Amino acid sequence: MHSKIGESLDFGYVSITSPRRGRPDKGAVWHCGEVAKEQRALADGKAWADLSHRTVVAVSGEERLAYLHAVTTQHVENLQPGVWKDGLILDAQGHIAHQFILVDDGTTTFLQVDSERAQLLISYLTKMKFMMKVDVRDASSEFVILRAPGKTDDIGGPYALVPVSEKKETIDAFNQANLQVGMWAIEAERVASGRARIGLETDHKSIPNELGLLNGAVHMKKGCYPGQETVAKVFNLGHPPRRLVLLHLDGSDVKIPAHGSPVFNGETEVGFVGTVARHYELGTIALAIIKRTVPANATLHVEGIPASQEILVPVE
Numbered sequence: 605m606h607s608k609i610g611e612s613l614d615f616g617y618v619s620i621t622s623p624r625r626g627r628p629d630k631g632a633v634w635h636c637g638e639v640a641k642e643q644r645a646l647a648d649g650k651a652w653a654d655l656s657h658r659t660v661v662a663v664s665g666e667e668r669l670a671y672l673h674a675v676t677t678q679h680v681e682n683l684q685p686g687v688w689k690d691g692l693i694l695d696a697q698g699h700i701a702h703q704f705i706l707v708d709d710g711t712t713t714f715l716q717v718d719s720e721r722a723q724l725l726i727s728y729l730t731k732m733k734f735m736m737k738v739d740v741r742d743a744s745s746e747f748v749i750l751r752a753p754g755k756t757d758d759i760g761g762p763y764a765l766v767p768v769s770e771k772k773e774t775i776d777a778f779n780q781a782n783l784q785v786g787m788w789a790i791e792a793e794r795v796a797s798g799r800a801r802i803g804l805e806t807d808h809k810s811i812p813n814e815l816g817l818l819n820g821a822v823h824m825k826k827g828c829y830p831g832q833e834t835v836a837k838v839f840n841l842g843h844p845p846r847r848l849v850l851l852h853l854d855g856s857d858v859k860i861p862a863h864g865s866p867v868f869n870g871e872t873e874v875g876f877v878g879t880v881a882r883h884y885e886l887g888t889i890a891l892a893i894i895k896r897t898v899p900a901n902a903t904l905h906v907e908g909i910p911a912s913q914e915i916l917v918p919v920e
Contacts, residue, residue, distance in 0.1 A: 606633045606786070628718045628803065632657040635786040642785035643884040646756070646793055651785045652778040653751035655763075656771070659722035661704075662743035663729065664712040667736045672706070672713060675732050675830065677812065679823040685710040690759040690821045692812060693728065698834025700810045702728065703802035703821070705759055714765055716749050721802070750774065751790065753782040758820065760794060792881040795891050798850055798916040804863065805848060805878035805891050811835065813844040814893065816917045846875065847896045847917035853880075853888040854910045860888065861906045867892050868905050874898050877906055 633654060636642060645651040663672060673681040678691030685708050693702040702725050704715040717725055722742065729740045748771055752764040766774045778784075800806065800815040812822045812835055822835060838844055853861070860880055867875040875894030883889050890906070898904070900919050904911045 606636050628720055628801075629657060629787045629791075633784070633786040635788045636784050639788055639882075640884045642783060642789040643792055645783040646785050646789045647884075649753060649755040650781070651751075651783050651789070652753050652775075653785050653787070653790055654748075654775070655716070655751055656748035657719060658749050659717050659719045660743045660747045660749060660765070661715040661717060661722060661726055661729070662712050662741050662746075663715065663738060664741075665736070665738040668713050668738050669708065671733060671736050671738045673826070674828075675729070677817075677822040677829055677831075677835075678706075679826040680706070680708075680713075681826075683708050683713070688757075688759060688761055688763055692817065692821050693725075694812070694829070694831025694835070696830055698811045698831035698838075699808060700802060700806050700812065700815075705761070705763065707763070707765055709765075714743065714747065716763070718802070719744075750778070751785075753778060756793060756797065760790075760797075760799060788881075791879060792883045792889075795850070795879050795881040795889050796883050796886055798848065798891065800848055800891065801879065805893060807876075807893075809846075810893075811838065811844060813838045814846045814917065815848045843896055843920070844917070845896055846893050847919065849875075849892050849894055850914040850916055851877075851890045851892050851904065851906070851911040852886065852914060853890060853906065855887040859907060859909065861890065861909065865906050867894055867911075869894075869898055869902050874904070 669680055669683055676691045676693055678689050680689060688705060688707045690705045692700055695701045704717045706713055706715045726740055726742060746768060748766050748768055750764045750766055752762045754762040798816065805815065812818060818824055861877050863877060865877045866873045867877060875892055878891040880890040896919060900913060900915055
């Protein structure tokens with residue numbers, strides 16, 4: 605029995621709704637009835653998930669890779685077919701504007717994005733192509749994204765880009781030796797791995813340096829791109845003002861903090877909570893953005909719940 609994310613704001617364990625974000629996974633399968641079993645299967649590489657609620661943006665044309673290389677933080681100029689990469693688009697001040705996962709098939713590059721942000725991304729890419737031989741379109745009616753079986757990689761995959769006409773056949777093949785899991789398991793694994801998601805662990809001030817994205821979604825040895833100056837300046841001359849942290853919350857409290865809840869060090873507010881999850885091994889965990897100067901050994905609290913830190917972005 606599948607449970608889908610719908611209109612209710614109370615999903616029990618993972619806070620995936622917020623005033624900032626809306627419901628990025630609305631309509632997706634939340635769980636398939638056995639939450640702990642699903643999380644174990646995902647950890648073992650014996651699970652798959654339907655991510656067809658996400659939008660697939662297609663960028664085609666002979667200059668597509670050069671174009672994407674110029675406007676994104678990722679090195680894709682010589683991207684080989686079938687290689688998945690994550691990346692960002694920053695504004696001129698270095699703040700995170702778009703987040704995506706992409707793959708090329710030799711003629712077209714496909715970007716996997718949250719549906720509520722897809723039209724903004726399409727508009728940006730269309731506006732920035734100028735005279736380059738590039739075409740940008742929403743290809744969600746042609747292709748879907750599935751989380752394929754296999755051990756989780758650095759970008760949350762492995763992923764499969766599947767033609768809509770082959771979706772059922774692919775799912776049937778996955779189901780032969782693997783368990784379908786929902787977004788509860790996917791998001792709990794993401795939180796435990798410390799992978800930030802736009803709109804949940806970001807706000808209008810977020811820069812990649814705060815989120816542990818350097819040498820990952822942000823390639824540090826490529827040429828210029830919008831916002832690079834900020835990334836390089838903070839990397840070379842100082843520290844980001846905030847840092848991503850994994851919080852281990854006291855599990856004796858049944859209350860689950862909401863997304864955006866303030867994080868306190870004593871009586872001082874030092875940040876906000878992103879995604880909260882109930883992990884099958886770690887218990888109640890959360891990603892949060894806090895001030896860099898908060899001591900690494902400080903016990904924080906969220907809505908009165910004590911929380912210890914697991915460092916993801918170095919304090920110094």
